[in-house]
Amino acid sequence: MSGSNGSDGSGPAAALFRPYELPGGVQLQHRMVYAPLTRCRAFGNIPQPSAATYYSQRATPGGLMISEGTIVSETGFGYPCTPGIFTQEQIDGWKPVVQAVKDKGATFFCQIWHVGRASHPHYQPNEELPISSTTKPVSGQCFSLKSMQMEDHLPSRALAAEELPAIVEQFAAAARNLVAAGFNGVEIHGANGYLIDQFLKDGINDRTDAYGGPIENRCRFCLEVVKAVCDAIGSEKVGIRLSPFGGFLDGSDSHPYALTTYLLEELNKHNLAYVHLVEPRVAGNTDLEYTLHSIAPFRSMYKGTLIAAVGYTAENGAAAVESGHCDLVCYGRWWISNPDLPRRFRLGAPLTKYDRATFYTQAAEGYTDYPFLEDSEEGKAFLAKLPAN
Numbered sequence: 001m002s003g004s005n006g007s008d009g010s011g012p013a014a015a016l017f018r019p020y021e022l023p024g025g026v027q028l029q030h031r032m033v034y035a036p037l038t039r040c041r042a043f044g045n046i047p048q049p050s051a052a053t054y055y056s057q058r059a060t061p062g063g064l065m066i067s068e069g070t071i072v073s074e075t076g077f078g079y080p081c082t083p084g085i086f087t088q089e090q091i092d093g094w095k096p097v098v099q100a101v102k103d104k105g106a107t108f109f110c111q112i113w114h115v116g117r118a119s120h121p122h123y124q125p126n127e128e129l130p131i132s133s134t135t136k137p138v139s140g141q142c143f144s145l146k147s148m149q150m151e152d153h154l155p156s157r158a159l160a161a162e163e164l165p166a167i168v169e170q171f172a173a174a175a176r177n178l179v180a181a182g183f184n185g186v187e188i189h190g191a192n193g194y195l196i197d198q199f200l201k202d203g204i205n206d207r208t209d210a211y212g213g214p215i216e217n218r219c220r221f222c223l224e225v226v227k228a229v230c231d232a233i234g235s236e237k238v239g240i241r242l243s244p245f246g247g248f249l250d251g252s253d254s255h256p257y258a259l260t261t262y263l264l265e266e267l268n269k270h271n272l273a274y275v276h277l278v279e280p281r282v283a284g285n286t287d288l289e290y291t292l293h294s295i296a297p298f299r300s301m302y303k304g305t306l307i308a309a310v311g312y313t314a315e316n317g318a319a320a321v322e323s324g325h326c327d328l329v330c331y332g333r334w335w336i337s338n339p340d341l342p343r344r345f346r347l348g349a350p351l352t353k354y355d356r357a358t359f360y361t362q363a364a365e366g367y368t369d370y371p372f373l374e375d376s377e378e379g380k381a382f383l384a385k386l387p388a389n
């Protein structure tokens with residue numbers, strides 16, 4: 001069989017198909033990580049049977065998947081139809097989803113999430129103001145569940161220091177619930193301008209107490225969450241996602257290298273499953289914009305497993321592994337529209353383009369109906385041209 005198209009694993013994406021062992025002894029068969037991707041199809045905030053189909057379509061033997069952001073408590077919501085993990089119904093809703101992924105031989109981490117001020121009273125108990133490190137509202141708008149249209153963010157309520165242990169415990173309880181639901185571990189969502197990032201970044205955090213001001217203070221809440229979650233389920237079951245340079249939801253910092261250096265030094269003290277860094281490229285509902293910054297300096301600072309995310313292709317992902325830029329590469333949008341993305345990368349097969357219009361809609365369209373290679377005319381034609389085994 002010819003290796004020119006990589007069908008024997010020797011093509012341009014070959015480095016992505018080297019095995020890797022996570023701390024805790026999890027054996028991965030390849031380096032591609034399915035990204036945390038909110039899909040807004042968890043009606044009543046409970047994962048639906050369609051989620052089992054969706055995730056199992058994308059699960060691979062020896063692969064690592066991270067679930068969509070999953071909300072740790074009633075005050076954590078800020079988007080329609082996102083799943084939670086603080087009621088028995090939510091735990092039970094996740095169980096068949098996790099089982100379906102495990103049946104495919106994949107390792108499944110769940111991303112635990114509190115959106116903080118990126119919410120709106122319409123999502124909050126008693127329509128109270130969302131909570132945050134600050135009272136400053138996010139600039140821009142959010143989708144209101146009541147008016148069903150975009151509305152300005154309102155000011156938030158700054159949490160008192162005495163309230164923080166209870167929020168920290170919500171993350172720990174969520175982690176315990178997720179392990180009870182069968183997940184292999186959790187990813188703490190410390191990125192993209194959500195609650196933890198609202199403490200980390202001086203573009204948001206304007207506190208003057210022990211949780212604001214100097215870097216050590218702004219990292220305190222994040223590190224308390226990490227410690228509590230590690231204590232709850234074991235550090236080798238815990239990952240964390242950070243966006244050192246992200247400006248999403250105003251989550252930027254005046255000294256991103258200093259902030260992230262301190263954080264990584266502290267995270268080195270735990271034997272975490274991984275640290276997951278968002279590259280400084282804008283994604284989501286816009287096309288990529290590249291910036292001058294890079295996560296590259298953080299590789300040598302963090303001693304454990306490093307995942308890099310945003311804007312990766314087969315070629316630059318493999319190059320990132322080859323060069324030691326990261327250990328594992330996270331793929332989002334292309335894995336939405338190509339359920340068999342690792343196979344396509346290995347074969348050098350054509351990709352189905354993702355449809356942004358269905359990222360956050362509630363139907364099966366754009367969710368469970370993207371074709372496998374065999375299911376499209378283009379894919380069939382490609383497979384027919386491959387040398388026979």
Ligand SMILES: Cc1cc2nc3c(=O)[nH]c(=O)nc-3n(C[C@H](O)[C@H](O)[C@H](O)COP(=O)(O)O)c2cc1C
Binds near residue numbers: 036068111278331334
């Ligand atoms: C539809 C959609 C939903 C997303 N949801 C989440 C999420 O729940 N948690 C998170 O940390 N990032 C989320 N992201 C960001 C992705 O995890 C990923 O970083 C982003 O898509 C860039 O990677 P890519 O270039 O491979 O798509 C989302 C992105 C998209 C497009």
